[in-house]
Amino acid sequence: xxxxxxxxxxxxxxxxxxxxxxxxxxxxxxxxxxxxxxxxxxxxxxxxxxxxxxxxxxxxxxxxxxxxxxxxxxxxxxxxxxxxxxxxxxxxxxxxxxxxxxxxxxxxxxxxxx
Amino acid sequence: xxxxxxxxxxxxxxxxxxxxxxxxxxxxxxxxxxxxxxxxxxxxxxxxxxxxxxxxxxxxxxxxxxxxxxxxxxxxxxxxxxxxxxxxxxxxxxxxxxxxxxxxxxxxxxx
Numbered sequence: 001x002x003x004x005x006x007x008x009x010x011x012x013x014x015x016x017x018x019x020x021x022x023x024x025x026x027x028x029x030x031x032x033x034x035x036x037x038x039x040x041x042x043x044x045x046x047x048x049x050x051x052x053x054x055x056x057x058x059x060x061x062x063x064x065x066x067x068x069x070x071x072x073x074x075x076x077x078x079x080x081x082x083x084x085x086x087x088x089x090x091x092x093x094x095x096x097x098x099x100x101x102x103x104x105x106x107x108x109x110x111x112x113x114x
Numbered sequence: 115x116x117x118x119x120x121x122x123x124x125x126x127x128x129x130x131x132x133x134x135x136x137x138x139x140x141x142x143x144x145x146x147x148x149x150x151x152x153x154x155x156x157x158x159x160x161x162x163x164x165x166x167x168x169x170x171x172x173x174x175x176x177x178x179x180x181x182x183x184x185x186x187x188x189x190x191x192x193x194x195x196x197x198x199x200x201x202x203x204x205x206x207x208x209x210x211x212x213x214x215x216x217x218x219x220x221x222x223x224x225x
Binding site: 004033035040041042043044045048055056058059090092099100102103104105106107108 | 115120145146148150156157158159160163165203205207208209210211212213214215216217218
């Protein structure tokens with residue numbers, strides 16, 4: 001039974017570029033949440049996808065967008081990259097019915113913006 | 115929105131001693147409180163969680179207590195071992211589905 005997977009592992013981009021990160025949820029899960037973790041800080045909620053719709057969004061600009069596919073996998077897109085977007089991007093999957101459902105994290109994608 | 119504060123930011127304990135990490139939250143509607151352990155370069159892993167209908171939960175050497183009135187919850191690790199060294203994050207969730215995390219506690223267990 002595969003856990004949460006993410007790709008790529010590492011990514012280096014320059015300011016102004018666009019990036020797409022991918023996440024496959026744990027088997028049996030239908031909900032994907034995305035978090036940004038800056039160095040030395042706790043994860044910050046970006047948004048959550050359920051039934052291919054954005055169900056909840058954190059305090060991130062609309063440069064951050066996402067998508068969920070019918071197989072429940074998800075993408076995070078970031079446009080017009082800034083130096084401050086450098087971080088570890090984590091996705092978490094859950095069964096999604098209740099907010100009390102456990103969220104399981106993937107290994108993350110380390111994004112560096114130069 | 116929810117605001118979670120976590121203390122201390124660093125904690126050094128002698129192997130075999132206990133470690134306690136405390137978190138407070140602001141939103142009285144929060145009803146789910148997980149704790150994650152993150153080793154260097156690894157993903158956050160759930161170690162224990164508690165829901166607001168329970169005051170205490172224990173799993174071997176790890177326990178979590180919740181005081182809804184005071185809006186705080188704590189992680190207790192007994193008989194610490196070197197493999198307990200990591201960053202620990204508390205989090206809280208209300209009915210808006212997102213997890214709000216504390217800033218983390220770096221725990222070092224001295225042999």
